[in-house]
Amino acid sequence: MSKWATIAKHEYLTNIKRKEFLFVTFGIPLFMFATMGISFLFMGIGSHDVGYKIGYIDRTGQFETTNFTKYTNEEMARKDLLDNKLTNYFVIPENYTATGRILIYSSKKNFADNLKIEEQIRTFLLANLLKNEPPEIIQRINKPIIGEYYTLNDKGLTNEDNGITILLVPIVFSLLFTLSIFTSSGFLLQGVVEEKENRIIEVILSSVSHKELLQGKIIGLGALGLTQISMWLVVASSLILINPVILLLVVSQIHISISLLVYAMFYFALGYLIFASIMAGVGAVSTTSREGQQIAGIFSLAGAFPLMFAQFIITSPNDVLARALSIFPLTSPTAMIMRLSLTEVPLYELMISLILLVVSAYFIMELSVRIFRASLLMYGKKPTIQELIKYVRQS
Amino acid sequence: MERSVEVSHLSKSYNGQSVVKDISFDISKGEVFGLIGPNGAGKTTIIRMLLDIIRPDSGEIRILNDTLSGELKNKIGYLPEERGLYKKLTVMETLLYLGALKDMKSKERALMFLDKMGMFPHKDKKISELSKGMQQKIQLIAALIHDPEFIILDEPYSGLDPVNMKLVKDLIIELGNEGKTILISTHMMDQVERMCDRIFMIHKGKGVLYGSVDEIRSRYGKNTVLLEFEGELTNIPGVRKINNSGNYAELILDQGADPREILKILAAMVRVNKFEISMPSLNEIFIEVVEGT
Numbered sequence: 288m289s290k291w292a293t294i295a296k297h298e299y300l301t302n303i304k305r306k307e308f309l310f311v312t313f314g315i316p317l318f319m320f321a322t323m324g325i326s327f328l329f330m331g332i333g334s335h336d337v338g339y340k341i342g343y344i345d346r347t348g349q350f351e352t353t354n355f356t357k358y359t360n361e362e363m364a365r366k367d368l369l370d371n372k373l374t375n376y377f378v379i380p381e382n383y384t385a386t387g388r389i390l391i392y393s394s395k396k397n398f399a400d401n402l403k404i405e406e407q408i409r410t411f412l413l414a415n416l417l418k419n420e421p422p423e424i425i426q427r428i429n430k431p432i433i434g435e436y437y438t439l440n441d442k443g444l445t446n447e448d449n450g451i452t453i454l455l456v457p458i459v460f461s462l463l464f465t466l467s468i469f470t471s472s473g474f475l476l477q478g479v480v481e482e483k484e485n486r487i488i489e490v491i492l493s494s495v496s497h498k499e500l501l502q503g504k505i506i507g508l509g510a511l512g513l514t515q516i517s518m519w520l521v522v523a524s525s526l527i528l529i530n531p532v533i534l535l536l537v538v539s540q541i542h543i544s545i546s547l548l549v550y551a552m553f554y555f556a557l558g559y560l561i562f563a564s565i566m567a568g569v570g571a572v573s574t575t576s577r578e579g580q581q582i583a584g585i586f587s588l589a590g591a592f593p594l595m596f597a598q599f600i601i602t603s604p605n606d607v608l609a610r611a612l613s614i615f616p617l618t619s620p621t622a623m624i625m626r627l628s629l630t631e632v633p634l635y636e637l638m639i640s641l642i643l644l645v646v647s648a649y650f651i652m653e654l655s656v657r658i659f660r661a662s663l664l665m666y667g668k669k670p671t672i673q674e675l676i677k678y679v680r681q682s
Numbered sequence: 683m684e685r686s687v688e689v690s691h692l693s694k695s696y697n698g699q700s701v702v703k704d705i706s707f708d709i710s711k712g713e714v715f716g717l718i719g720p721n722g723a724g725k726t727t728i729i730r731m732l733l734d735i736i737r738p739d740s741g742e743i744r745i746l747n748d749t750l751s752g753e754l755k756n757k758i759g760y761l762p763e764e765r766g767l768y769k770k771l772t773v774m775e776t777l778l779y780l781g782a783l784k785d786m787k788s789k790e791r792a793l794m795f796l797d798k799m800g801m802f803p804h805k806d807k808k809i810s811e812l813s814k815g816m817q818q819k820i821q822l823i824a825a826l827i828h829d830p831e832f833i834i835l836d837e838p839y840s841g842l843d844p845v846n847m848k849l850v851k852d853l854i855i856e857l858g859n860e861g862k863t864i865l866i867s868t869h870m871m872d873q874v875e876r877m878c879d880r881i882f883m884i885h886k887g888k889g890v891l892y893g894s895v896d897e898i899r900s901r902y903g904k905n906t907v908l909l910e911f912e913g914e915l916t917n918i919p920g921v922r923k924i925n926n927s928g929n930y931a932e933l934i935l936d937q938g939a940d941p942r943e944i945l946k947i948l949a950a951m952v953r954v955n956k957f958e959i960s961m962p963s964l965n966e967i968f969i970e971v972v973e974g975t
Contacts, residue, residue: 293782301771486766490824492735493760493834494783660737 290495294503299510302474311470312515316463316522339404342367342376347383350415354407368394375404458597460628461621463519464555465594468620469587471512472562475504479570480579497660501652505563512559547627553641558620560648562590568655572662586617593622604630614640616647684711685747686832686863687732692741694727701727705741705889707882709865714858716878716895717867718964724887725867726763729834732865733760746831756784759830763837763867765821769810773801773820776809777827784828795823799849815846822850832863839873851877871964883968890971899961902970906962907933907941913952920944925966929955934966 302308342356342364351357356373358364364376371394378390389408393400410429417425482488491500565586573579593600593612600609604626612622613632619640626632687709694702702724709715717725730736732743733755748754767776774792781788796802799819809817818841825833838854839847854877858864866874874881875895883891891898909931915924920939925932935944941959948954962970 290783290785293779297779297782301768484766485769486762486764487768489730489735489762489764490760490766490780490821491783493733493758493762494755494780496734 289499291499291503291506294491294495294500295507295510298478298504298507302478302508302511303514305474308470308474308511308515311466312518313522315466316519319459319462339375339400339407340373341404341407342373344376344378346381347379350379350412352411352415354411365392368392374400377408458601458625460551461594461597461625463516464551464558464624465591465621467512467515468555468559468562469590470515471508471559472566473583474511475508475563476566476570476579476583477576478504478508479567480573480576483570484575498656501564501567501656501659504567505560505652508563509556509559512555516555547624550627550637551624554620554624554644557641557644557648558590561616561644561651562586564648564652564655568651568658571655571659589617590621592618593625597625600625601629610636614643616644619644685709686711686713686745687715687865688742688744689728689732690742692728692731692743693739694724694731694736695739701887702731702738702884703887705884705887707889707892709863709880711863712858712861713879714854714864714866714877716874716881717865717884718869718871718874718881718968719884719890720869720968723869723884725869725884726836727887728884729760729836729865729867732834733758756786756828757831759825759828759833761822761825761833761835761838763840765818765841767809767817767821767824770808772808773805773812776820777824780824781827784830786828788827791827791829792823795826798853799823814841815843818842819846819849822853826857830862832865833857834865834867836867837869838866839868839870871968875964881964883964883971885968885972891967895964896961898967899964902962902967905935905937905939906960906966907935907944908956908958908960909933909948909954910956911948911952911954915952918944918947918951920947932963932966934962 340356341354342358343350343352344358344361344364358367358376361378364373367373368376373394375391375393377392380386380388380390383389389412391401391404391408393404413425413428417428479488482491488500495503566583569582569586570579573582596608596612599606600612600622603609609622609626612618613626614636623632623637623640627637685708687707689708690706692702692705693700705724705728717728719725727736731738732745743749745754746757768779771779773796777792777796778788781792793802793805796805799822801816801819801823804812804816809820812820822835822838825835835854838850842850854864854866858877866878868874878895880894881891881898882889893901911929911931915926915931918924918933920936920943921933922936923934925934933944935941945954945957948957
């Protein structure tokens with residue numbers, strides 16, 4: 288076995304047993320599902336309309352309903368509201384048909400309630416205004432459009448997703464993607480600093496070259512990241528297979544194309560390579576793991592940029608911001624995957640983004656090896672920027 | 683004689699500060715060679731350059747008739763001064779991994795050394811469960827596990843108790859007898875004085891002494907008296923310096939002073955239990971050289 292392979296194997300086997308790895312691999316997705324489940328649950332609870340008791344005073348004499356309590360005297364309605372017999376009441380003024388004004392009184396100030404009440408009043412008003420029309424018309428006026436979107440291009444016709452899955456897929460996907468890159472490259476940083484702190488790096492470097500050490504670490508931990516993603520895929524697909532309802536839902540709603548998966552693999556590998564190289568360089572110049580994490584934080588922040596701006600990328604995936612983020616090497620892996628799952632990305636943009644990523648991955652890796660070599664054994668002393676530049680030139 | 687290591691005109695500076703200045707020496711095959719000097723003299727820097735861990739600014743290094751390559755690293759064993767191991771791995775995992783990095787299937791050798799060093803019962807313990815002295819021994823085994831031709835030991839005795847120190851010393855002698863080339867780097871000069879064939883002494887990055895221990899000592903003359911005594915030593919004419927340890931002392935004589943005259947004076951002053959005309963210790967020579975520069 289070559290030496291880098293020995294190192295890769297060692298890194299893989301020691302890190303896969305780590306508690307942190309198990310936590311990130313199983314704990315975080317579980318947490319994500321749990322929070323999602325809870326919010327769905329609350330949405331369900333919120334949609335029940337029980338508890339509203341609404342009264343109204345009609346000054347036009349045209350509106351009738353069984354849903355609301357009709358008052359002829361506003362004083363009575365006001366009294367019932369104050370006595371909590373009503374939650375709301377509204378007044379239809381005489382000039383309503385001309386102005387559209389409705390006066391709504393509530394016992395409490397609550398924005399979400401207002402929206403729901405207004406919805407109910409709206410249905411009531413429409414039903415009365417259109418009482419001479421056939422029921423289909425009333426239904427159509429209530430909901431005049433149910434849109435279905437298609438993309439027409441030279442490859443033919445494709446149906447596009449709509450609804451919540453179109454948002455969910457890129458967000459979950461890029462979140463896990465970023466998480467995996469950060470976990471693996473974070474382990475790399477930790478590993479380098481640890482080996483520096485406990486001095487074993489000197490023994491290792493007396494056996495292998497700096498490059499072999501770095502290659503071995505990057506490949507071993509990259510394999511760890513791939514393992515993590517595969518585990519997620521396995522867990523996700525077994526969850527789907529167990530539950531036929533979810534299976535149907537997913538099959539009908541999600542379209543992850545093969546080409547998207549291929550691109551995702553490329554972007555994952557390259558994105559990981561860049562972050563891993565950066566972390567190796569950071570590890571080499573920092574004296575303690577805390578210091579290393581502080582410096583690394585700056586780069587991680589850049590990597591997490593697309594997630595922070597996810598809503599802009601999702602709502603307008605072809606805007607300048609989204610395009611810039613999908614071309615800049617530190618952000619392009621996540622941003623481009625988001626865009627690819629949302630829209631048709633022009634081939635030239637994809638190529639520019641990939642080429643930039645490959646080129647910068649190569650340069651950052653070279654640079655890291657040099658920094659690694661130059662500053663690895665300067666214990667207890669962090670080199671200044673000028674010193675670093677000098678060392679990099681020298682080696 | 684065949685040379686295992688050739689170092690010529692080696693220099694290295696950090697941040698404009700010169701750490702190693704124009705150093706040249708060579709080590710013959712099968713020799714036990716001492717690289718000695720005080721802390722911070724540049725010994726570890728030289729060793730790191732020998733191992734291609736850091737690169738020299740100028741100069742040339744040839745080891746086992748080869749410039750440094752991955753192949754060559756497999757033939758070198760290294761015990762660094764700054765000791766450290768993976769805390770979470772077991773003893774065997776550590777040794778097998780470090781052996782594998784030298785392209786060696788090393789299980790049997792690992793077990794043999796563990797047995798020899800009295801560490802066999804601890805082979806499945808985690809490194810973090812071992813005492814410091816035990817960790818040191820594991821690290822020494824790690825340096826020898828791949829049966830290297832050239833062994834570099836940086837401060838091999840630091841942190842060892844007398845029993846383990848003897849164990850390590852015996853091991854070094856045994857390796858020397860097997861014909862291994864050994865470089866011992868230390869600031870404890872009296873430790874290597876009897877063990878090394880030749881030494882290279884450096885001070886502030888510069889080579890100050892180079893040659894066989896006996897040759898160096900005789901070069902500095904038979905002007906030392908080792909004395910065991912009872913009583914009170916005071917100034918003695920003809921004695922330049924007294925290294926007094928209570929009832930044992932090293933007397934450095936003036937140039938041309940007659941030891942017999944000194945003995946007469948001493949006999950009148952204290953009760954002499956032992957009087958030995960000796961060559962100066964490396965320690966003494968070193969201090970002399972450093973003060974002279």
